[in-house]
Amino acid sequence: MDHFPTNWGRPRNDAFDAYGTYPIHQRPKNDSFTAGVQRTQQPIVTGTSVLAIKYKDGVMMAADNLASYGSLARFKDIQRLHPVGNNTVIGAGGDMSDFQYLQTLLDELIIDEFTAQDGHTLGPAEIHEYLSQVMYARRTKMNPLWNSLLVGGFKDGKRFLSYVDLLGTTYSASTLATGFGGHLAQPLLRAAVEGNEDTLTEEQALAIIENGMKVLFYRDARSLNKYQIATITAEGVKITESKHIETSWSFAEGIRGYGAQTQ
Amino acid sequence: MTSIGTGYDLSASTYSPDGRIFQVEYANKAVENSGTAIGLKVKDGIVLAVEKLVHSKLLVPEANRRIQTVDRHIGLATAGLLADGRHLSNRARDEASNYRETYNSPPPLKNIADRLGLYVQAYTLYSSVRPFGISTILGTVDQDGPGLFVVEPSGVFFGYNGAAVGKGRQLAKTELEKLKLPELSMREAVMEAARIIYLVHDDAKEKEFELEMSWIGPESNNQHVHIPKDLFQEAEAAAKAALENFE
Numbered sequence: 001m002d003h004f005p006t007n008w009g010r011p012r013n014d015a016f017d018a019y020g021t022y023p024i025h026q027r028p029k030n031d032s033f034t035a036g037v038q039r040t041q042q043p044i045v046t047g048t049s050v051l052a053i054k055y056k057d058g059v060m061m062a063a064d065n066l067a068s069y070g071s072l073a074r075f076k077d078i079q080r081l082h083p084v085g086n087n088t089v090i091g092a093g094g095d096m097s098d099f100q101y102l103q104t105l106l107d108e109l110i111i112d113e114f115t116a117q118d119g120h121t122l123g124p125a126e127i128h129e130y131l132s133q134v135m136y137a138r139r140t141k142m143n144p145l146w147n148s149l150l151v152g153g154f155k156d157g158k159r160f161l162s163y164v165d166l167l168g169t170t171y172s173a174s175t176l177a178t179g180f181g182g183h184l185a186q187p188l189l190r191a192a193v194e195g196n197e198d199t200l201t202e203e204q205a206l207a208i209i210e211n212g213m214k215v216l217f218y219r220d221a222r223s224l225n226k227y228q229i230a231t232i233t234a235e236g237v238k239i240t241e242s243k244h245i246e247t248s249w250s251f252a253e254g255i256r257g258y259g260a261q262t263q
Numbered sequence: 264m265t266s267i268g269t270g271y272d273l274s275a276s277t278y279s280p281d282g283r284i285f286q287v288e289y290a291n292k293a294v295e296n297s298g299t300a301i302g303l304k305v306k307d308g309i310v311l312a313v314e315k316l317v318h319s320k321l322l323v324p325e326a327n328r329r330i331q332t333v334d335r336h337i338g339l340a341t342a343g344l345l346a347d348g349r350h351l352s353n354r355a356r357d358e359a360s361n362y363r364e365t366y367n368s369p370p371p372l373k374n375i376a377d378r379l380g381l382y383v384q385a386y387t388l389y390s391s392v393r394p395f396g397i398s399t400i401l402g403t404v405d406q407d408g409p410g411l412f413v414v415e416p417s418g419v420f421f422g423y424n425g426a427a428v429g430k431g432r433q434l435a436k437t438e439l440e441k442l443k444l445p446e447l448s449m450r451e452a453v454m455e456a457a458r459i460i461y462l463v464h465d466d467a468k469e470k471e472f473e474l475e476m477s478w479i480g481p482e483s484n485n486q487h488v489h490i491p492k493d494l495f496q497e498a499e500a501a502a503k504a505a506l507e508n509f510e
Contacts, residue, residue: 104363104364104367107363108360108363108364111334111335111359111360111363112356112360114332114335114486115331115332115333115334115356116332117328117331117332117488117489
């Protein structure tokens, strides 16, 4: 019997425990939004490939300055290489808003460590482990952070280069590439770097990376001819200003078969 | 304190008939029993220094720090109960990180001092808690330049050019007033801070103490860090020499 006259003649909601008869944790949920909750199912504003290689003095990483909105080249001055602490750079492909969220998350982590003033700092290995735990936890909640990330660094005389993605998958190698770069640039990087990690100079490493970026700009339709390079060495982190790729498209004059042609 | 023993001092939630809260005044006594802490706001930075009284020779040097880091650009030095200082610095860190979360920018010190003031004041309202037995010196350097605040046990806070709390605060304040603070460089300020701490230390009552110093400014990349070893030793040696000339 409902003793509240205002409820008489109105539709009942038996799921709602009006008298609080259940302990709080077992109380039936009467949240009309639960059924409507949606999770990330696709990235929105995206960055494309990130390339990274190990060389004699440390790690070199590159990513272009484009954030695409679908196939639209929406933002052309986005930095996708982000320094974390004094020994690490992360490079991100995938959803740029998720990447920005990760940046604030890592900033908080670094400040927590800094305020401890205990003489310890987080190096690339710790940053990578932290990121992999965050990424895996989020995919387990069926709500992933839609990125593939490269973590590169140099600390205590050791190079570090590792990968982590939206599933929490991790691996390391002396050359790594995310996105389209994994298909187009990775074979070139491997051929040039593997076995030569300890002999490649900075100039040689730069040439290899620039070659990779050029190939990607020619063939990846979501890329841009404007990019930045990060080097992480014993001297610390250095991220260059944006550079332009010199390309030549004269060969395209003779191509027949795509688009409108009279002949 | 003529009114001691007249009652009205067992709870922070009861006024005395002449409108005072004795528990807050006793908290100030706890501050006065502690080693001196000073803060200097100079031309382009902040220097904090603390006279940390060492109650046992068995203690590991640099243990029980009384200068804490709240955020990259904010430092905190306390005089009073050590544990209260650690609790308040944890709270300050939470407040700073909360500000960052909300506004995605480094917190201005005035906001942090304001929030800490509110927090400390809440402990003067209830019979079930005791007020904080610490005075807190907060220092920062941000886009508006250096800033220095002191939060007292009552919860009030003021901005200062030079601050001194704890046992030797009177002498330290007169020494600070003699300085031309806005004209000092950071390095000069470190030397003066060390000198003042050595000066106000009372050899007759307490034998052992450890000098603790930190700074924020261009020389530390605007981050709050302890003074580099070499400069620290230089300042400490100069302070000892100055003390001998003084005597």
